[in-house]
Amino acid sequence: MAKIKGTIVVDIEQCKGCGVCVTSCPTKTIALGRDVNGKGYNYMQMVNPESCTGCTNCATVCPDTVITVYRVKVEE
Amino acid sequence: MIKPENLVYSRTKVLTDNIMHYCPGCSHGTVHKLIAEVIDEMGIQDKTIGVSPVGCGVFAYNYIDIDWLEAAHGRAPALATAAKRLNPDKYVFTYQGDGDLASIGTAEIMHACNRGENIVVIFINNAIYGMTGGQMAPTTLIGQVTATTPHGRNVELNGYPLKITELIAQLPGTCYVTRQTVYNPLTVRKTKRAIRKAFENSMLKKGTSFVEVVGTCSSGWKLTPVAANQWMIDNMFPEYPLGDMKDK
Ligand SMILES: Cc1ncc(C[n+]2csc(CCOP(=O)(O)OP(=O)(O)O)c2C)c(N)n1
Ligand code: SF4
Ligand code: SF4
Numbered sequence: 001m002a003k004i005k006g007t008i009v010v011d012i013e014q015c016k017g018c019g020v021c022v023t024s025c026p027t028k029t030i031a032l033g034r035d036v037n038g039k040g041y042n043y044m045q046m047v048n049p050e051s052c053t054g055c056t057n058c059a060t061v062c063p064d065t066v067i068t069v070y071r072v073k074v075e076e
Numbered sequence: 077m078i079k080p081e082n083l084v085y086s087r088t089k090v091l092t093d094n095i096m097h098y099c100p101g102c103s104h105g106t107v108h109k110l111i112a113e114v115i116d117e118m119g120i121q122d123k124t125i126g127v128s129p130v131g132c133g134v135f136a137y138n139y140i141d142i143d144w145l146e147a148a149h150g151r152a153p154a155l156a157t158a159a160k161r162l163n164p165d166k167y168v169f170t171y172q173g174d175g176d177l178a179s180i181g182t183a184e185i186m187h188a189c190n191r192g193e194n195i196v197v198i199f200i201n202n203a204i205y206g207m208t209g210g211q212m213a214p215t216t217l218i219g220q221v222t223a224t225t226p227h228g229r230n231v232e233l234n235g236y237p238l239k240i241t242e243l244i245a246q247l248p249g250t251c252y253v254t255r256q257t258v259y260n261p262l263t264v265r266k267t268k269r270a271i272r273k274a275f276e277n278s279m280l281k282k283g284t285s286f287v288e289v290v291g292t293c294s295s296g297w298k299l300t301p302v303a304a305n306q307w308m309i310d311n312m313f314p315e316y317p318l319g320d321m322k323d324k
């Protein structure tokens with residue numbers, strides 16, 4: 001069966017740690033971390049990278065448009 | 077997996093590389109992105125003129141890579157009228173906050189919409205004067221605490237929230253009047269479709285298209301961005317219900 005797998009790339013230095021992406025992720029893949037970027041924001045990180053489906057929800061809601069999304073179909 | 081052929085979402089090139097000055101989670105950023113994506117998808121980057129407001133959106137010209145005018149407070153619809161009449165082949169839109177559009181600029185927006193100018197109006201209603209430190213706006217809710225209503229907006233003293241979009245929908249010059257929001261993926265996508273329709277209308281000589289976006293101002297409301305979204309759902313939507321008011 002084919003399975004959809006995704007991943008995201010976050011521009012950490014431009015993330016403002018607002019967290020609206022986190023509440024929009026249906027798979028609990030992402031969270032605000034403890035680390036801070038150059039501006040002092042707790043930037044968003046993937047905490048469960050294997051669960052990402054590449055649905056683009058996080059990127060769609062990000063007010064600063066700092067998320068890039070990739071998706072592939074993998075045969076099992 | 078990180079290869080061009082697997083790319084499903086990337087930042088549109090119509091947005092500049094500048095980091096937006098907006099507070100974390102601010103709806104202005106989300107709406108800027110949607111306008112830029114619509115311009116990109118319609119292929120009209122060289123054919124679009126924006127008019128930015130006075131308010132937090134004043135620097136919109138630093139973020140969306142198109143031609144811009146910057147209006148005096150509330151006067152964006154007057155500038156947009158001139159820009160569109162002189163350049164009928166260009167897509168012309170205003171970008172305005174609730175203080176800008178529904179307070180100091182009430183005359184300009186009413187008359188531009190009543191004349192049926194073939195422009196797009198993007199109206200960001202965050203129920204507050206964000207830029208100047210969170211004072212009451214005409215759209216502030218009854219009971220809402222702001223810098224100038226420290227005990228909450230009081231009808232006897234401050235009057236009622238102004239539903240200006242409902243008034244604008246009555247004007248025969250408008251062809252499309254809608255109220256949207258941008259707090260989750262579904263509403264962001266719906267708002268993008270509304271903005272696209274508004275831009276398309278502006279070339280069909282149908283009159284003015286008006287897109288209100290109910291948004292958050294977490295700094296003015298003194299909430300976190302996520303809590304501000306919830307406050308908006310609980311308090312703003314009952315007063316400002318979402319949906320199309322007119323589509324002809
Ligand atoms: C003629 C004039 N009067 C008053 C001001 C002060 N002022 C700047 S922004 C603003 C209100 C902005 O509120 P809004 O339009 O809701 O924008 P927001 O910042 O909330 O997006 C005011 C009153 C001004 N710049 N010019
Ligand atoms: S693409 Fe979808 S699943 Fe992956 S992190 Fe973003 S919201 Fe979560
Ligand atoms: S929505 Fe964007 S800016 Fe906000 S935390 Fe997520 S990645 Fe960062």
Ligand code: SF4
Pocket residue numbers: 097098099102103104132202206207292293294295296
């Ligand atoms: S003050 Fe309010 S409207 Fe202005 S940038 Fe901050 S959150 Fe946005």
Ligand SMILES: [Mg+2]
Pocket residue numbers: 173174175200201202203204205206213
């Ligand atoms: Mg405002």
